Amino acid sequence: AQKVTQAQTEISVVEKEDVTLDCVYETRDTTYYLFWYKQPPSGELVFLIRRNSFDEQNEISGRYSWNFQKSTSSFNFTITASQVVDSAVYFCALSYTGTASKLTFGTGTRLQVTL
Amino acid sequence: NAGVMQNPRHLVRRRGQEARLRCSPMKGHSHVYWYRQLPEEGLKFMVYLQKENIIDESGMPKERFSAEFPKEGPSILRIQQVVRGDSAAYFCASSPMTSGRDTQYFGPGTRLTVL
Numbered sequence: 117a118q119k120v121t122q123a124q125t126e127i128s129v130v131e132k133e134d135v136t137l138d139c140v141y142e143t144r145d146t147t148y149y150l151f152w153y154k155q156p157p158s159g160e161l162v163f164l165i166r167r168n169s170f171d172e173q174n175e176i177s178g179r180y181s182w183n184f185q186k187s188t189s190s191f192n193f194t195i196t197a198s199q200v201v202d203s204a205v206y207f208c209a210l211s212y213t214g215t216a217s218k219l220t221f222g223t224g225t226r227l228q229v230t231l
Numbered sequence: 232n233a234g235v236m237q238n239p240r241h242l243v244r245r246r247g248q249e250a251r252l253r254c255s256p257m258k259g260h261s262h263v264y265w266y267r268q269l270p271e272e273g274l275k276f277m278v279y280l281q282k283e284n285i286i287d288e289s290g291m292p293k294e295r296f297s298a299e300f301p302k303e304g305p306s307i308l309r310i311q312q313v314v315r316g317d318s319a320a321y322f323c324a325s326s327p328m329t330s331g332r333d334t335q336y337f338g339p340g341t342r343l344t345v346l
Contacts, residue, residue: 151334161274161322161337207273218264218287219324219335221273 118143120210122222129198129229137193137225139208145169150184150191151209151219161207167191198229233258235325235338236305243344250310250317252341256325263306264335265298268320280306313345 119142129135141150152164165175167184175182179196195202205224211217236255244250256263262281266274276290280300291298295313300306310317320342324335 153337159320159342160339161324163334163336166334209274218276218279218290219266219274220276221266223273 118145118148118210118212118220120208120220120222122206122208122225124225125223126226126228129227131200131229131231132197133229134194134196135198135227135229137195137206137208137227139191139193139222141189141191141208141210143210143212145212148210148212149217151211152182152191152193153207153209154204155207155224156204164193164206195227198227200229200231203227203229235260235323235336237321237323237338237341239341240339241342241344243346244313245346246314247312250313250343250345252308252310252321252323252343254306254308254323254325254338256306256323257336260325260327260336262326263300264324264326265306265308266322266324268322268340270319274322277308310343313343315345318343318345 121140148169150167154162154164165182172184172186181194183192205226207224208222209219211219235257238253264279265277267277268274278291278298279287282300283302295311297309320340322337322340324337326333326335
């Protein structure tokens with residue numbers, strides 16, 4: 117069975133602070149994919165990143181960076197110099213590489229960025 | 232290139248009525264997934280469909296819920312005799328292929344309220 121844990125229910129930061137959102141996963145599959153999605157107050161789900169289990173290189177995209185550590189089964193997400201527009205619920209998700217690859221989501225972390 | 236379309240965006244039903252939710256996948260995508268998000272929770276997988284086939288319905292409640300993805304037209308998630316506990320956001324996602332290496336792109340969701 118697969119499981120994704122986002123222990124941080126809610127985080128509040130002041131604009132320009134850096135913030136890290138934690139994601140820990142469990143799976144018996146040897147190959148799998150990890151995802152982050154953003155759900156802003158408007159409610160839609162926005163895809164941010166996909167990472168496969170063979171690629172442990174960290175990734176940076178603008179102010180966003182992701183740290184994948186297979187040894188600790190973690191896929192953490194850091195926002196540098198946070199902005200009010202980053203306020204949203206962020207979901208980490210896991211799928212395996214076979215067919216019918218449904219996503220298993222964590223419960224989400226609500227990030228509130230204030231001025 | 233239009234994204235995943237869902238309608239209606241908001242749906243209000245009284246207990247005992249039927250709810251019909253529609254999803255048109257992205258152009259070129261032939262695989263559709265339905266997820267349910269209860270208030271303050273993460274998304275839970277319901278069903279995965281290809282054109283005219285249900286591939287995985289392991290997350291679907293055994294009664295009152297059904298889904299289809301006909302050869303022509305959108306995918307439909309049908310909930311018969313709705314109850315208050317069905318109130319949730321229902322998201323549809325699509326991908327071009329079956330395997331987990333393809334990202335699922337989500338629609339804006341349908342918010343169902345059962346009075």
